[in-house]
Amino acid sequence: MKKLNITIIGMGLIGGSIGLALKEADPDRFFITAVATRTATLELALERKAADRAIVDLTEGVVDADIIFICTPVLQIVPIVEKIAPFLKQGTIITDVGSTKGYIADRINHILPPGVFYVSGHPMAGLEQSGMQAADSHLFINKWYILVPEVSTSTEAVSTVAELIALTGAKITTMKVExxxxxxxxxxxxxxxxxxxxxxxxxxxxxxxxxxxxxxxxxxxxxxxxxxxxxxxxxxxxxxxxxxxxxxxxxxxxxxxxxxxxxxxxxxxxxxxxxxxxxxxxxxxxxxx
Amino acid sequence: MKKLNITIIGMGLIGGSIGLALKEADPDRFFITAVATRTATLELALERKAADRAIVDLTEGVVDADIIFICTPVLQIVPIVEKIAPFLKQGTIITDVGSTKGYIADRINHILPPGVFYVSGHPMAGLEQSGMQAADSHLFINKWYILVPEVSTSTEAVSTVAELIALTGAKITTMKVExxxxxxxxxxxxxxxxxxxxxxxxxxxxxxxxxxxxxxxxxxxxxxxxxxxxxxxxxxxxxxxxxxxxxxxxxxxxxxxxxxxxxxxxxxxxxxxxxxxxxxxxxxxxxxx
CATH class of the missing domain: 1.10.3660.10 (6-phosphogluconate dehydrogenase C-terminal like domain)
Structure with missing residues (x-):
């Protein structure tokens, strides 16, 4: 069975924890690529087995991705989608974990290439600690993970992301964007x-x-x-x-x-x-x- | 050696914890009288060994007291001092644990009988839980306990109260009332x-x-x-x-x-x-x- 290629952009508390949780849940099913600007972060991500591969270059990190989690601060999400959009293969799903959903969806849905899907999500699992060093495979257990189908672009993609999130132990629910x-x-x-x-x-x-x-x-x-x-x-x-x-x-x-x-x-x-x-x-x- | 008669008025979180901490620190040195309006509270205080004796009647509870801790909500403190003042023996020390010190001291120092001393104190050990059921002999360990000598009426009485408080594990410090x-x-x-x-x-x-x-x-x-x-x-x-x-x-x-x-x-x-x-x-x- 072909592994699912998952790319996580931004290996902070949330991105790192998603990597750890997915690798812990089913190590053989996922090939996880970590993308971050700091090499120390990437080294830690590899060392802690939150990812199978670590890359600084955004384009290289996403070309083969089936699913991309964008886990950066909110204002970086849209520029990242603009940058990676031309390099994505057909069927790629982009999802983000930003704390504000209307702003991001309004903009992403204007720049999404055809055949690429967006799923709007928000895990309610913040801590005051941040960074890969604070990441924890158990971070999401019994926490709400909100999905916003209203501004997502494919019901099937929402289901795919929901299925992955379920592996982290989070409770999934949906809300309207407003x-x-x-x-x-x-x-x-x-x-x-x-x-x-x-x-x-x-x-x-x-x-x-x-x-x-x-x-x-x-x-x-x-x-x-x-x-x-x-x-x-x-x-x-x-x-x-x-x-x-x-x-x-x-x-x-x-x-x-x-x-x-x-x-x-x-x-x-x-x-x-x-x-x-x-x-x-x-x-x-x-x-x- | 004669036991020290301590009366605690108000067996909530703070009053109950003072009783528990003192009895745990030196069970034979103190004879503790608990005064509260609810009999269920008094029964629990006895059952948990926060006091040796439990009394609803305020006057009866204070006549023999060497040291009185008033641990009620702030607005009840001054009326209680007014009520008990005529019945106190010479040398009795009254101390309170209220969170506001100026208001209480201004009033108490006008109604204190001669030969009765006041020590102004404030343990920084609040919890959102309240009541005798939440009391804990370890509540004060490593917490600040503020004394306000400026509005206390006897240096010797401040030292006596400080010595008792030290037994609870609290760190004692002093501040000006303002x-x-x-x-x-x-x-x-x-x-x-x-x-x-x-x-x-x-x-x-x-x-x-x-x-x-x-x-x-x-x-x-x-x-x-x-x-x-x-x-x-x-x-x-x-x-x-x-x-x-x-x-x-x-x-x-x-x-x-x-x-x-x-x-x-x-x-x-x-x-x-x-x-x-x-x-x-x-x-x-x-x-x-």
Missing amino acids: DHDRCAAVISHVPHVAAAAMVHLLDFSHDMEESLKLAGGGFRDTTRIASSNADMWSDICLTNPRAITDSLQNLRAILSQVIEDIEEGDRQALHTFFSIAKKRRDALINASL | DHDRCAAVISHVPHVAAAAMVHLLDFSHDMEESLKLAGGGFRDTTRIASSNADMWSDICLTNPRAITDSLQNLRAILSQVIEDIEEGDRQALHTFFSIAKKRRDALINASL
Whole structure:
């Protein structure tokens, strides 16, 4: 049986973990090519057996590919598709793991050559660590992997990608593109911005040393995702701007109300604010376990 | 040797853990009385050996006390001191574990009977779980326990409390009261408000079911402290109002700048925002380990 040629472009946390998970699930079925700009990354990918072959040259890495996973920061995805498009064989499937789906699909679907298919996907498996060194074959187990058939170009290609993803242990689900981008803003993008903003609050304080002593578990957890990759999150903000700024405005409005409640000493309002959040959050977390 | 009579008022996470830690450290040295309004809590405190005696009646619980730990939500602390003040013996030390120190000290120091001492303290060991069932004798190990000698009424009493606290495994440090309240707002109080606010953002969304699928590790962590006790956090907001509203205003200003950067597509500004936050947060967490 001919091996399936899989090319992973961008061997970071997600790309590296996809390679590791697929090789672990079925080592003989896949021939995996890793493409990255840094040779140290490629060496690590080979050493950890996340790939069978490692290549810096994009074109060389994709010519034989049956399926291409693009796992770079969001703003690099479309330029990469433009670059590789002329070299792909008929039937190649391109899929990406970017956190914003509308922006990417709008552009990819205009530059896709005939006979090449696009599948829009988003694994909900981010960590604040990044890079091949943080990759883990178990990263996707029991995590949601969202597919967006609405902006994918072939039902058959979606099934093929879904079948591969199932091997990683992820739970597959589908969403509409607008729902995805709006929900991702609320659940993921805005919390990242807010976590970074809370770290910046320290700049308004003149005694970092004193603050250090107080940085207990609460601050550590709330700002954990502020340690995420800056390139990745800049790109996300720029490619889901409307949903993110809408949610940030809503967050500002909620904070204004809290400020007003505190200034008026309205304990009932504050209690309702905290207790509704607790109930909602406990239910959400239990449901998503 | 006469045992030291310790009374703990409020057997929640902190009060229960103090009892467990002291009994574990030196079971024969302390006679611990637990005071709480719910009999189920008191039964659990006895069953878990967090106390030697359990009493609902406040007066009866404090008459013989050498040291009293008040571990209730902040707004209950001052009324409790008012209630017990007439019944305390000479030399009794009262200490509290409230998250806001200025408000409490201002009031307690006006109602303290002569010969009774106050020590202002704040263990940085909160969890989102609460109650005696979540109490843990190891809760304080390697956590900061802030003492505020500036608003305590006896150096000797501060030393006595510090010596007890050292038995829990906590690291003891001191702060000025204004620094404490300002830093606590930035590091703890505002992150709690923001976490709850982010959960409320879900109300602006019409498809909770879809959001559930996206509630990955980022959202879970950023909003973990939104599952905290609503009574406790309402009280904190009302007793540290100025520092909290100042910081919330600063947070709003930072979010406004991010909204502007996104709307202008200013990738450089966004990248700086995220990368400074990452550097600062990584340094802070490493330093506070």
